[in-house]
Amino acid sequence: MAHDHLHDEDDDDLARGKEPVPHDVQEAIRTLIRWSGDDPAREGLLDTPKRVARAWKEYCQGYGEDPSAHLARQFEEVGGYNELVLLKDIPFQSHCEHHMAPIVGKAAIAYLPRHKVVGISKLARVLHAYARRLQIQERLTSEVAQCIWDALKPHGVAVVIEAQHGCMTGRGVRTPGVGMVTSRLIGTFLEDNRSRKEVLSLMGY
Ligand SMILES: Nc1nc2c(ncn2[C@@H]2O[C@H](COP(=O)(O)OP(=O)(O)OP(=O)(O)O)[C@@H](O)[C@H]2O)c(=O)[nH]1
Ligand SMILES: [Zn+2]
Structure with a gap:
């Protein structure tokens, strides 16, 4: 079942110390790959949606930070x-x-x-x-x-x-x-x- 499959996938991610990526986020990146002209189902691109999603979390890490907290110790x-x-x-x-x-x-x-x-x-x-x-x-x-x-x-x-x-x-x-x-x-x-x-x-x- 698709749902069980997702679950296993999340467990695998956690076991590797990686944050699971929601299905809709992965799907959005597959859509972008298709839009760019490639096939998201080809071997080399299979894990790409997850990598891209995690990369963007990292590029945008600042949203989880209060910048002024860094200046609290004076x-x-x-x-x-x-x-x-x-x-x-x-x-x-x-x-x-x-x-x-x-x-x-x-x-x-x-x-x-x-x-x-x-x-x-x-x-x-x-x-x-x-x-x-x-x-x-x-x-x-x-x-x-x-x-x-x-x-x-x-x-x-x-x-x-x-x-x-x-x-x-x-x-x-x-x-x-x-x-x-x-x-x-x-x-x-x-x-x-x-x-x-x-x-x-x-x-x-
Ligand atoms: N002021 C400012 N402009 C930026 C920055 N980063 C990107 N831009 C510009 O934002 C503008 C967006 O213009 P649009 O005409 O809406 O987008 P576009 O059709 O993709 O524009 P082009 O880049 O000229 O092809 C572009 O001129 C970019 O060069 C920034 O940090 N500050
Ligand atoms: Zn720009």
């Missing part, structure tokens, strides 16, 4: 340090919400602490929590900046993202090598010309 004792903190060349991957095509790039994140700092890895964690969703680069940029601004209440936040969009390289206009740059500056970095210049030049812009 350190007050910073030895009188009151200059900017900058993390640059943080590689990330995301997917565009228009084509679900890969967005691959790097981010620079800076803030000017007021009282508190966070562990630097946490800035990258915030970036990934937002990147692992369906995005447009503008929203990704401002969400990361706003999250740090709200959680740390620093004097300023600056986020600059440079990325290439799979939907521009592999399809559509098919123009590889184009970098899209977006920036979001808040507080001192927005209001004070000297601070803005300093942070952008430290970021390499």
Whole structure:
């Protein structure tokens, strides 16, 4: 019976430490394979719907995360340090919400602490929590900046993202090598010309 068969399949998945994939999700991917011009019943494609489904769960892991939770642990004792903190060349991957095509790039994140700092890895964690969703680069940029601004209440936040969009390289206009740059500056970095210049030049812009 089809139902028993499904059940066995789920047990096999669990035994292999894999999350079972609902039948309708697998069927959707089979439909996409057919639509693309191939036969989902051929040998090499039999397990593909499950792999694709699990891959998308991973690409979109950010939906299961509260990005601001990464900034909950803050350190007050910073030895009188009151200059900017900058993390640059943080590689990330995301997917565009228009084509679900890969967005691959790097981010620079800076803030000017007021009282508190966070562990630097946490800035990258915030970036990934937002990147692992369906995005447009503008929203990704401002969400990361706003999250740090709200959680740390620093004097300023600056986020600059440079990325290439799979939907521009592999399809559509098919123009590889184009970098899209977006920036979001808040507080001192927005209001004070000297601070803005300093942070952008430290970021390499
Ligand atoms: N602003 C912005 N646009 C994006 C991003 N990612 C993809 N796009 C663009 O979203 C647009 C969607 O345009 P549509 O005309 O609706 O879609 P389309 O017919 O597939 O467009 P083409 O890509 O030009 O073939 C395209 O111009 C994409 O290049 C992003 O992060 N930010
Ligand atoms: Zn796109």
